[in-house]
Amino acid sequence: xxxxxxxxxxxxxxxxxxxxxxxxxxxxxxxxxxxxxxxxxxxxxxxxxxxxxxxxxxxxxxxxxxxxxxxxxxxxxxxxxxxxxxxxxxxxxxxxxxxxxxxxxxxxxxxxxxxxxxxxxxxxxxxxxxxxxxxxxxxxxxxxxxxxxxxxxxxxxxxxxxxxxxxxxxxxxxxxxxxxxxxxxxx
Amino acid sequence: xxxxxxxxxxxxxxxxxxxxxxxxxxxxxxxxxxxxxxxxxxxxxxxxxxxxxxxxxxxxxxxxxxxxxxxxxxxxxxxxxxxxxxxxxxxxxxxxxxxxxxxxxxxxxxxxxxxxxxxxxxxxxxxxxxxxxxxxxxxxxxxxxxxxxxxxxxxxxxxxxxxxxxxxxxxxxxxxxxxxxxxxxxxxxxxxxxxxxxxxxxxxxxxxxxxxxxxxxxxxxxxxxxxxxxxxxxxxxxxxxxxxxxxxxxxxxxxxxxxxxxxxxxxxxxxxxxxxxxxxxxxxxxxxxxxxxxxxxxxxxxxxxxxxxxxxxxxxxxxxxxxxxxxxxxxxxxxxxxxxxxxxxxxxxxxxxxxxxxxxxxxxxxxxxxxxxxxxxxxxxxxxxxxxxxxxxxxxxxxxxxxxxxxxxxxxxxxxxxxxxxxxxxxxxxxxxxxxxxxxxxxxxxxxxxxxxxxxxxxxxxxxxxxxxxxxxxxxxxxxxxxxxxxxxxxxxxxxxxxxxxxxxxxxxxxxxxxxxxxxxxxxxxxxxxxxxxxxxxxxxxxxxxxxxxxxxxxxxxxxxx
Numbered sequence: 001x002x003x004x005x006x007x008x009x010x011x012x013x014x015x016x017x018x019x020x021x022x023x024x025x026x027x028x029x030x031x032x033x034x035x036x037x038x039x040x041x042x043x044x045x046x047x048x049x050x051x052x053x054x055x056x057x058x059x060x061x062x063x064x065x066x067x068x069x070x071x072x073x074x075x076x077x078x079x080x081x082x083x084x085x086x087x088x089x090x091x092x093x094x095x096x097x098x099x100x101x102x103x104x105x106x107x108x109x110x111x112x113x114x115x116x117x118x119x120x121x122x123x124x125x126x127x128x129x130x131x132x133x134x135x136x137x138x139x140x141x142x143x144x145x146x147x148x149x150x151x152x153x154x155x156x157x158x159x160x161x162x163x164x165x166x167x168x169x170x171x172x173x174x175x176x177x178x179x180x181x182x183x184x185x186x187x
Numbered sequence: 188x189x190x191x192x193x194x195x196x197x198x199x200x201x202x203x204x205x206x207x208x209x210x211x212x213x214x215x216x217x218x219x220x221x222x223x224x225x226x227x228x229x230x231x232x233x234x235x236x237x238x239x240x241x242x243x244x245x246x247x248x249x250x251x252x253x254x255x256x257x258x259x260x261x262x263x264x265x266x267x268x269x270x271x272x273x274x275x276x277x278x279x280x281x282x283x284x285x286x287x288x289x290x291x292x293x294x295x296x297x298x299x300x301x302x303x304x305x306x307x308x309x310x311x312x313x314x315x316x317x318x319x320x321x322x323x324x325x326x327x328x329x330x331x332x333x334x335x336x337x338x339x340x341x342x343x344x345x346x347x348x349x350x351x352x353x354x355x356x357x358x359x360x361x362x363x364x365x366x367x368x369x370x371x372x373x374x375x376x377x378x379x380x381x382x383x384x385x386x387x388x389x390x391x392x393x394x395x396x397x398x399x400x401x402x403x404x405x406x407x408x409x410x411x412x413x414x415x416x417x418x419x420x421x422x423x424x425x426x427x428x429x430x431x432x433x434x435x436x437x438x439x440x441x442x443x444x445x446x447x448x449x450x451x452x453x454x455x456x457x458x459x460x461x462x463x464x465x466x467x468x469x470x471x472x473x474x475x476x477x478x479x480x481x482x483x484x485x486x487x488x489x490x491x492x493x494x495x496x497x498x499x500x501x502x503x504x505x506x507x508x509x510x511x512x513x514x515x516x517x518x519x520x521x522x523x524x525x526x527x528x529x530x531x532x533x534x535x536x537x538x539x540x541x542x543x544x545x546x547x548x549x550x551x552x553x554x555x556x557x558x559x560x561x562x563x564x565x566x567x568x569x570x571x572x573x574x575x576x577x578x579x580x581x582x583x584x585x586x587x588x589x590x591x592x593x594x595x596x597x598x599x600x601x602x603x604x605x606x607x608x609x610x611x612x613x614x615x616x617x618x619x620x621x622x623x624x625x626x627x628x629x630x631x632x633x634x635x636x637x638x639x640x641x642x643x644x645x646x647x648x649x650x651x652x653x654x655x656x657x658x659x660x661x662x663x664x665x666x667x668x669x670x671x672x673x674x675x676x677x678x679x680x681x682x683x684x685x686x687x688x689x690x691x692x693x694x695x696x697x698x699x700x701x702x703x704x705x706x707x708x709x710x711x712x713x714x715x716x717x718x719x720x721x722x723x724x725x726x727x728x729x730x731x732x733x734x735x736x737x738x739x740x741x742x743x744x745x746x747x748x749x
Contacts (some may be wrong), residue, residue, distance in 0.1 A: 053588045070245070077251040079244070114588055121586035138583040141596075145579040146239035146246060154597065155579065159236060161542035164412040166369035170539040176578055176599040178239075180543060181414055183578035185264065186605065 038072045042086050045102060046071045049089065050140045052113050059154040062144040070143035071136070079142075080135040088132050092116065151178035189463065193219040193443070193480040194744070196465055198450050198495065201300020202726050203713040203733045204486035205432030206343070210737035211484070212439040216744075219478055220442060221467060223449040223487075224296035227303070229429035232419025234269045242268045263293045263680070265304060269418045273297065273304050283623040285637030289675035290521075292490065292636065292682070298446050299428040300488065304417040306680070307396040307425050307545065308571070309349045310723035311340050311360040315556055315567070319611070320719050323565040326518060326614035327689040329718050330699035333360065339731035346435075347426035347730070348402055350410075350546075351394030358567075359551040359723070365399045367392045372538040373574030373602050374548050380662040381550070388553050388658070393546035393571065396426035405431065414543030425545065447471050450495055451631060453483055453709070457503035461708045461749070468629055482708040482740055482749060486733070489714030490519070493620050493685035494634045496696075496711075509686075509703035515696055516620040518687055519636075520612035520720040522679035523568075523644035525672060528655035530664030532574060532602040539576060539599055547573035550606070550658075552722055554650065563646030566611035569722045570655060574604040603667075604659055608651035609679055610644050612720040618676075620685055638676035648673055681725055683714035701736035708749040712736045 038046070050071065051063025073079075075086045093101035096112045104112070120131035144150040151157045155178040178184065194216035197207045208220045239246040248268035253261040260266045260274040275294040282292055295301045314333045320326035337360070344363040353361040370378060370392055378390040397410040407423035407430055416425045423430035436442040448467040454477070456463050464479035485492040493516050499508035507515045552567035554560055561567075577600030587595065623635040652671040659666055676682075689695025692704035701716050703709040712733040714725060721728075743749045 054593050055590055057590060057593060073244070077244070077249050078254070079247060079250045110589065117588050118586055121584075126584075134583070141579060141582045142245060142247065145596075148238070148240045151239060154593070157238065159238070159413065159415075161412045163542050164368055164544050165541035166544075167372040167375070167538055168541060170537055170599065173598070174539070175597055176576075178579065179413075180576075180578055180599075182543065182573075183575050183599070184580050186575060186603070187577050187580035187584060 038086060041102070042090060043068055043072065045090055045093070046086060048102065048109070049093075049113060049136075050143065052110055053137065053140045054144045054150075060149045062140055062150070065144065065147040065149045067140055067143035067147065070147075071139055074139045074143070080138050082132070082135040082139060085132050085136055089136060092132075145178055145184075189479070191479045191481050192464070193217050193478060195219070195482045195484060195740075196221065196478060196480040197484045197486055198465060198492070199300060199486035199488060199713065200298050200428055200433070200444070201295070201486065201488060201713075202302045202305065202428070203729045204300065204484075205302060205428035205436070206730050206733040207484045207486050207712060207737055208436040208442055209432040210734050211741070212436045212441040214737065214741040215441070216741070217441045218436070218443065219480065220436075220444045221448045221450055221465065222298050222300075222444065222446045223470065224298060224300070224446065226444075226446040227298045227419070227429065229423070229433070230421045232421060234272075235415070235418045235421060237269065244268050259291050260293060262291050265417050266293075269415065270304065273417060273419070279628055281625065281627060281633055283625055283633050283635040285621070285635055288636060288638050290636040290638045291675050291677040293677060293680050294488070298444070299433070301680075302427040303419055303429070305726060306724065307416065308549075308724040309344065309347075309351070309362070309394045309396050309727040310549070311362055312336070312721050312723060312728055313358050313360050315358055315552070316719065316721035316723070319566060319721070320614070325565070326719050327687065327691070327694050330688060330690045335699070336728070336731050336735065339735045340727065342734055343727060343730045347396050347431055348398040348400075348407070349394055349396055349727075350399040352391050354389055354391050356389060356551055358553070358556055359549075362394065364394065368395070368397075368399065368544050368546055370548065371540050371574055372535050373532045373604055376535075377532075377574070377604060377659070377662040377664075381658050384661050385553070385658070388550060390548055390550050393549050395546035397545040398424050405434065407431070410545055412542035412544060414545045416545055448476075449629060449631070450487070451475075451498065451629075453485075453495060453499040453508055454479075455499065455501050455504065455508060455706070457501070460706065462508075462706055470629070473629075481744065482710065484736075485709070485711040485715070486713045489683045489685060489717075490620055490634060490636070492711050492713055492715040496686060497620070497622055498631065504705070509696055509705040509709055511705050512693055512696060514616075514687065514694060516685050517616045517618075518614035518718075519618045519620060519638065519682065519684040520614055520717065521638070521676045521682045522612050522720060522722060523608075523610040523640045523648055523673035524679040525608055525648050525651075525670045525674060526605065527570065527608040527648070527651045527671070528604075528606045528659050528666055528669040530604050530656075530659035530666045532604050532659075532662070532664045534663060535602045547571050554647070561647065562650055564610075564643040564650070566613065566643065566647065567722050568608050568610035568647045568651050570606040570608055570651070572605040572607050574602055576600055576602055604662075604664055606655040606659065608648055608655065609681075609722050609724075610647035610651065610673070611722040613641055613643050614684060614687070614719055615641060636676070640673050640676065644673060645671070681714075681720065683717040683720060683725055686711045686715040687718040688716045689718055700739040701732055702739070707743075710736050710740055
């Protein structure tokens with residue numbers, strides 16, 4: 001089973017903040033999880049970004065339902081290979097903003113995140129090395145559509161359908177089932 | 188004459204162990220069933236009803252812990268935060284790989300074994316399959332044909348409950364079916380268009396051990412269309428040891444079950460040339476115990492039954508129990524498995540379905556039946572898959588943020604059709620199990636797996652990719668992608684062979700009754716007995732061979748022969 005063993009190089013928190021996470025992204029080396037709770041700044045950033053991706057409508061947005069906290073958990077545990085991506089996101093958004101992303105007016109934040117998203121999903125075949133944003137976005141969607149509001153208010157959740165109707169009309173505006181496990185798995 | 192504690196010992200409680208226990212106890216025998224894993228009581232499936240938001244990692248599980256404790260199991264798509272307790276801890280259950288070998292060994296060590304996590308697809312083999320080794324000379328001839336096993340397929344299907352549609356296909360014989368789940372709009376269309384262009388190809392609903400009608404006498408309800416089977420089903424709607432064979436065996440009052448007991452050795456008496464019982468270690472207390480019996484059934488799972496036989500070498504049998512042929516451990520197989528095609532299926536935008544069907548569709552083998560039409564391969568492959576509307580997960584792969592993006596993900600997505608190929612794995616001496624120099628935490632030498640797919644399997648998957656694409660295109664689909672390289676060995680979770688059945692004691696371990704050539708009271712009725720792999724899911728055949736072997740063994744006991 002040696003093929004699946006992952007090396008766990010060590011890094012100090014200072015190195016981390018100096019950009020070890022970005023270096024690790026570039027080299028493909030995994031980095032250790034930061035077990036500590038995110039700083040208030042990072043927590044606010046994650047909640048803000050999640051809410052921009054899935055805003056409030058007639059149902060809550062992603063930031064409203066705790067996706068920020070879910071992202072912190074996901075980054076700490078390396079879900080979607082996204083270990084340490086919160087630090088990358090902070091630096092990348094600040095770089096694009098030319099200053100503190102969170103200090104920008106809301107419309108500016110949406111614009112910058114929209115550009116980041118568009119560059120990560122160009123037309124044509126997906127880039128060989130995906131932007132870290134691809135994993136972050138996947139985690140935002142996972143956090144939202146597996147939350148109670150996302151799964152059962154924005155979409156429909158039915159654990160025990162009780163029957164199989166193979167072929168019925170799709171009514172306009174019908175909401176998908178978050179409990180259609182095969183559909184969720186295969187995208 | 189020796190006094191035995193039991194008439195029979197069954198090692199393992201999975202799909203075949205449960206069947207052996209049921210059949211042996213119903214025949215009047217006093218049976219000890221030994222399971223290495225923990226007890227799981229039917230209905231005690233703590234995460235069965237959990238919503239994703241009730242789980243800390245929303246059903247995805249703790250990647251960090253999985254990498255540490257389940258580095259192999261986590262590669263199985265059925266391994267989730269809901270089902271993780273139904274798969275082994277890889278750190279505690281290590282195995283080794285031979286040079287140039289790749290094998291992901293997915294395992295479920297618990298009462299019920301993989302019957303709790305299996306894919307439930309139930310397909311009969313035909314004489315194309317039982318005659319395959321004789322026809323192209325790979326492997327040794329099966330000592331049985333379809334007529335030998337057909338009545339046992341009938342018996343098993345009736346008891347476990349298999350839903351499916353009769354199609355009259357020679358390559359995939361019909362069985363004793365409950366009413367089928369229906370095809371959805373896209374699948375119906377693909378079935379018609381494929382049959383129109385290729386009259387020898389038939390898309391049909393998967394034949395699955397999910398009830399469409401209750402089996403009230405056994406306390407089993409019909410399938411609730413949840414499709415979360417491997418969490419455990421408290422409705423008893425799919426076949427598992429817990430839902431089906433264990434209650435039947437328990438009802439006889441002749442079954443004793445021991446869990447947390449890893450069998451280390453089968454005892455052998457060279458004077459009588461019989462096995463006399465087994466010895467095991469309690470995995471929690473490390474206490475060692477043994478029991479004696481008139482006959483022993485090995486149902487530990489293909490590789491573990493072979494492992495146990497190798498570890499049961501004795502002075503009279505230095506190469507392993509019942510291994511005078513020297514082929515024990517050799518000719519292991521696993522279907523070469525890959526995603527042959529995914530296509531967008533336009534034209535059905537106004538249609539949908541309700542509920543989660545617990546099975547896909549199957550396109551049975553059409554290659555190398557009555558004419559040799561395989562390009563570089565002599566056996567066959569079949570497709571499984573189905574049509575589905577994508578869910579919110581599609582958003583992970585597309586650009587967009589904000590209100591429009593959210594609105595776009597609210598409804599079901601485009602219809603897609605997926606075809607996954609299972610290609611027959613050829614029996615090769617070089618694909619084999621040996622003992623490693625490493626030992627497991629109990630001090631037992633680990634298994635070392637030597638496995639690589641061969642040129643025939645690769646050629647079959649190349650053909651499968653072409654044909655899957657051609658069929659979906661002909662059906663109006665736009666093929667997005669397809670693959671022709673198989674996943675590592677073990678991907679299909681159809682590992683089998685290692686103690687093959689055959690005519691000749693010099694080249695096989697078991698005779699046509701799944702009985703060791705060398706040891707008359709030893710039976711191996713799990714996947715280890717397979718002499719070839721066909722391309723069908725094998726569990727139904729294991730069950731039928733188990734019931735058949737028990738019938739034979741009971742006959743021998745009654746005749747005083749063993």
